[in-house]
Amino acid sequence: MAARKIVITSGKGGVGKTTVTAGLGYALAAAGFGVILVDADVGLNNLDVALGVEDRKLYDFSDILESRCRPGQALIRCGERDLFVLSSGAETPAMTAQAFRGVIESLATSCDFIFIDCPAGIENGFHRAVSAADEAVVVTNPAVSAIRDADKVLSLLTGYTLSSVGIAINRINGGKVLSGEMMSAADIARLLRRPTLGIIPEDAEILLGKTPAHNGRSEADEAFGAFADNIASRRARPYDYLSAHRGFRGFFRRRA
Ligand SMILES: Nc1ncnc2c1ncn2[C@@H]1O[C@H](COP(=O)(O)OP(=O)(O)OP(=O)(O)O)[C@@H](O)[C@H]1O
Ligand SMILES: [Mg+2]
DSSP, X not given: OOOEEEEEEESXXXXXXHHHHHHHHHHHHHTTOOEEEEEOOTTTOOHHHHTTOGGGOOOOHHHHHTTSSOGGGGEEEOSSSSEEEEOOOOOOTTOOHHHHHHHHHHHTTSOSEEEEEOXXXXXXXXXXXXXXXXXXXXXXXXXXXXXXXXXXXXHHHTTSOXXXXXXXXXXXXXXXXXXXXXXXXXXXXXXXXXXEEEEEEOOHHHHTTOOSXXXXXXXXXXXXXXXHHHHHHTOOOOOOTTGGGSHHHHHXXXXX
């Protein structure tokens, strides 16, 4: 078994790469897959923080590269499922794109999916993360500046050997889309001309720092479930983020 290696990237920073990596990881692990989440944001390591396991870290990516541990020893298990995170650690001269790719390859025999959480920007860290992957998901939010930067990154990705490139639209607000204040997911997909794998609504729980897909009950949990289904089955069936805002439910929601 060789895991699918998928990089989660974006043009603009702060649009939700780490949130998407964590949410997808939980949803795929809940569906029974073995998942490793790799933090490629070297020097910042916020993925273990987003998953609430930073206190349990013994080793990180730089320890592997400097031979202080084996790759498997640096994995932190998140909960009961087969979900693991590998923290990024500090930038070291040993952290070359080739060495990074080598560690990812060595982990690929032990799980179904490896998600690589890309740092912001398009410099060294971006190149390192993307060149270790064979598929990519570009995250954007509905702001014009984020969409424009996502488009630039999509062009950059054509320079890499990737078997599939899709998009994820984060922080969409169905009520605002229906009232014409926010661009719809379909409009964004038309601009970016790539399959929409995930649509995640704006969710106050996420903003408070809670990772979704814990109990499957919130709208974001549902959206990550649909996103995970699309990834696992290699299709792009859009999540209906507007249904909660239409009809009876939507009427009360809009009045609330
Ligand atoms: N769907 C959402 N609803 C509400 N808040 C969200 C959502 N997605 C992300 N956020 C919030 O937005 C902020 C940035 O998210 P996140 O850290 O995932 O972005 P990022 O792209 O990884 O950032 P960076 O480029 O710095 O790595 C966080 O405070 C997060 O809680
Ligand atoms: Mg991040």
